[in-house]
Amino acid sequence: MKKIKITANGKQFEISEGKTISEFAKDMGLNPKRCVVELNKKALKFSEFENLKLNGGDILEILNLVAGG
Incomplete structure (x- = not known):
């Protein structure tokens, strides 16, 4: 695969x-x-990034949410 x-x-x-x-x-x-994702400077909802395919050159920021205190 490419x-x-x-x-x-x-x-x-x-x-x-x-x-x-x-x-x-x-x-x-x-x-x-449990993640917040920004793709090419656009914040995404889980429903959006669950099936969104990545393309060459994409820039992701992924934050893992952690609960607790």
């Missing part, structure tokens, strides 16, 4: 073409349902 390059949280990654943001978050060890 590879594409993206930037996530300031680091470059080479991933398989067609990967969703949700799949990428899981690959990073995160629970996508």
